[in-house]
Amino acid sequence: MFLAVALGLTPIVAQAQQQIPLWPKGAPGFESRRDIPEQAAEYWAKSINNPSITVYLPPKDMATGAALIVLPGGGHRLLVIHPEGTDVAKVMNPMGVAIFVLKYRLFREEGSPYTIDHARQDATRAVRYVRAHAAEFGVDPARIGLMGFSGGGEVVDLEVYQDTSKDPHVDAIDTVSARPDFQVLIYPGPLGVPETIPGDAPPAFILAADDDECCSAPAVELLTKFRAAKVPVEFHLFQSGGHAFNMGFRTDKAAIKVWPDRLSDWMSDNGWLAKRP
Numbered sequence: 001m002f003l004a005v006a007l008g009l010t011p012i013v014a015q016a017q018q019q020i021p022l023w024p025k026g027a028p029g030f031e032s033r034r035d036i037p038e039q040a041a042e043y044w045a046k047s048i049n050n051p052s053i054t055v056y057l058p059p060k061d062m063a064t065g066a067a068l069i070v071l072p073g074g075g076h077r078l079l080v081i082h083p084e085g086t087d088v089a090k091v092m093n094p095m096g097v098a099i100f101v102l103k104y105r106l107f108r109e110e111g112s113p114y115t116i117d118h119a120r121q122d123a124t125r126a127v128r129y130v131r132a133h134a135a136e137f138g139v140d141p142a143r144i145g146l147m148g149f150s151g152g153g154e155v156v157d158l159e160v161y162q163d164t165s166k167d168p169h170v171d172a173i174d175t176v177s178a179r180p181d182f183q184v185l186i187y188p189g190p191l192g193v194p195e196t197i198p199g200d201a202p203p204a205f206i207l208a209a210d211d212d213e214c215c216s217a218p219a220v221e222l223l224t225k226f227r228a229a230k231v232p233v234e235f236h237l238f239q240s241g242g243h244a245f246n247m248g249f250r251t252d253k254a255a256i257k258v259w260p261d262r263l264s265d266w267m268s269d270n271g272w273l274a275k276r277p
Contacts, residue, residue, distance in 0.1 A: 016086075019054045022125045026050055027105065027118070028168035038103070046078040048103045051122040053129065056089035056099040057137065064096035065140035066272045068184065069126050072101070073150025073244065076108040076116065083246035084149040084186075091247055091260045095273060098139050102126045104155060116158065116191065121167055123159040128176040143272050145202075146180040150215060150244060153188025157222075160202060161194040182272065184263065185222065187215040187243055193222060197229035204233045205266050207259060209241030234266045 026034030026049075033049040040046075053069065072084035079085070085101035092099055104122035105114040127144060134141040148156035164178055180202050187208040204226055208219040216237065226233035241256040248257045267273050 015056070017055045017057055019052050020129070022051045022053065022122060022129055023170060025170075027122070028170055030113070030118075033113075040081070043080060043082045044074065044078040045081040045103060046074075046106060046109055048079070048105050051105055051125070052103050053100040053126055054085070054103070055137070056086075056093055056101070058093040058096050058098060060138065062094070062096045063098065063138050064143075064273050064275050065138065066096065066143045066145070066267065067098040067100065067130060067134075067137070067139040068092060068145045068147045069100045069102055069123070069130060069180070071104060071123060071146070071148040071152030071155050073148070073152045073187075073189075074106070076106050076119070076151045078106065078109070079103060079152075080149070080244070080246070083244075083249070084152070087247040087249060088147065095264055095267075096275070097267075097273070098137055100126065100130055102152075104152075116155070117162075119155045120158040120162055123155050124164055124167060124178045125173070127159070127178045127180055128173050132173045132176045140276060143181055145182040145184055145272070147184035147186070148188060149186045149246070151189055151191075153185045153215075154191040156183055156185060157188065157192030157194065161192070161198070182267075182270070185219070187212055187245075188218055188222070189215050190218045193218055194225070197222075197225040197231055199229050199231065201226075201229065201231045203231065203270065205263055206233065207236040207238075207262065209238045209243070209245070209256070211240045212243045214243050232270075234262075236262055 036049040072079040074080045089099040104119040107114045107116045131141045146156045183204045185206045208216045223235045
């Protein structure tokens with residue numbers, strides 16, 4: 001919680017208010033799997049058969065109305081749920097940002113019946129759900145961002161750029177806009193990188209380390225495409241840090257330790273952290 005200390009704020013321990021299933025009867029087409037229990041250990045979760053969001057709200061007197069729906073990485077075999085989920089809330093809640101950690105379906109987990117498009121559907125539904133319930137969460141429906149780490153970044157790309165017209169329609173939430181207002185891609189993987197970035201794409205914050213053999217190249221490729229489309233983008237490529245440095249809590253790299261400050265600056269510069277009535 002270095003940001004809270006640096007800003008002179010009282011540190012906040014992120015506590016989940018609730019875990020909310022995304023669909024009332026389970027994921028469409030897989031309702032019979034909704035009661036299969038999740039598996040979890042110290043830092044990860046898997047066997048996600050009833051996709052959900054876990055809600056971390058800042059104190060009401062600190063809330064700005066900004067929200068991030070967070071997709072942990074894990075190579076689509078598991079979710080790095082605490083370092084790339086709970087830890088995001090530890091950093092962002094003190095800045096007044098509501099955090100919704102998405103547990104999405106994993107297509108590479110052994111025995112999985114899912115495809116990566118099911119993960120994309122989970123992200124799409126999460127944006128719609130948070131926007132539809134913005135008032136009760138204290139969230140501004142025009143300041144909802146998608147944030148993805150590694151494989152989660154791939155799902156963010158798919159959510160932003162893939163067509164949703166053939167997605168299942170189960171209730172009124174599926175009529176709500178699924179377009180995030182901004183996107184945060186932390187060492188995103190190569191899946192989902194579009195051929196071109198459309199001119200109306202949400203502004204992006206992209207960050208990776210140059211020595212990341214997996215995911216520095218997709219980040220640079222995205223930067224080039226954002227610039228070609230003249231869509232606002234902020235890009236940070238650190239000299240070193242490797243892959244999966246999470247929120248910087250577990251690294252000896254000075255620059256990596258404080259990378260969330262760059263995200264805070266970007267969100268502030270764009271007005272997403274300004275309190276509004």
